[in-house]
Amino acid sequence: MGYELIEVRDPADWEAYHAIRRQELFEAKGRFGIYNPNHPDEYVPQAHPYLLKLDGVPIGTTRLDVREDGVAIFRMVAITASAQGRGYGRIMGQLVEDRARAFGVTTLYVNAAETALGFYHRTGWVDHAWDPAELVSIAVNATQMRKVI
Template identity: 65%
Template sequence: MGYELIEVNDPADWVAYHAIRRQELFEAKGRFGVYDENYPGEREPNMYHYLLKRDGVPLGTTRLDVRGDGTAIFRLVAIAAAEQGRGHGRVLSQMVEQRARDFGTSILFVNAAPTAVGYYEKTGWHRHVWDAEELAGISGDCIQMRKMI
């Protein structure tokens, strides 16, 4: 079966999606009790929620926000802790980049966690402030980056 990137629609996939995001992006960083599965900003038009699976097992998540001007934002990227360092993040990135191209996107943006900047630089991203107002809340310590695809 191998890898598949699915747009999250099925209730069981939503459960896996939220579990990975809650654990890796919030609780692993000491942010307990603040993750909101029903956060209103998650359901805007042109937001695509993806779950990376390998042989049917959920491994990672991201959201792609397509802006309609040839750009998109790669958001809330997470790989389950037990699966990190095995190349799944690169697979997720490649698959999401293809989805972005399919939407007519040529430039991707990301708010990279400081610990992930090296990964992004190795995979073709460059530091670039694209919206300083984004650097608030859980993104307050992030480094903004851009990638031409």
């Protein structure tokens, strides 16, 4: 199997990126009509949107927001429903950690959905309140976590 983590640039990859996020993070949770593919946070210089492909097929997304203090935020993590539970989230996490290290990042933060807490704990993340102001909108019930890489 061939895994590829690409930084989203191509229009077809942007379409796949947004489709996965819209379906898995919004519509699958009953949040219809609120996903904004043109949200300004997607296009700031420190935002690095990634698409995980398996044998050329998009199966996962995330965005890595890199700060200047050696910290990055792992955002909007999603694996397609048909690919969940097969270890692809773990693979995407490892690939994103490699990218983060290349940016000089030593600490990652995430706002983890309740349904994903077991995954994050199993992959080395620890509960850590890092910015309560982040816990709004779709992250209102999230648990903040940290991972030193």
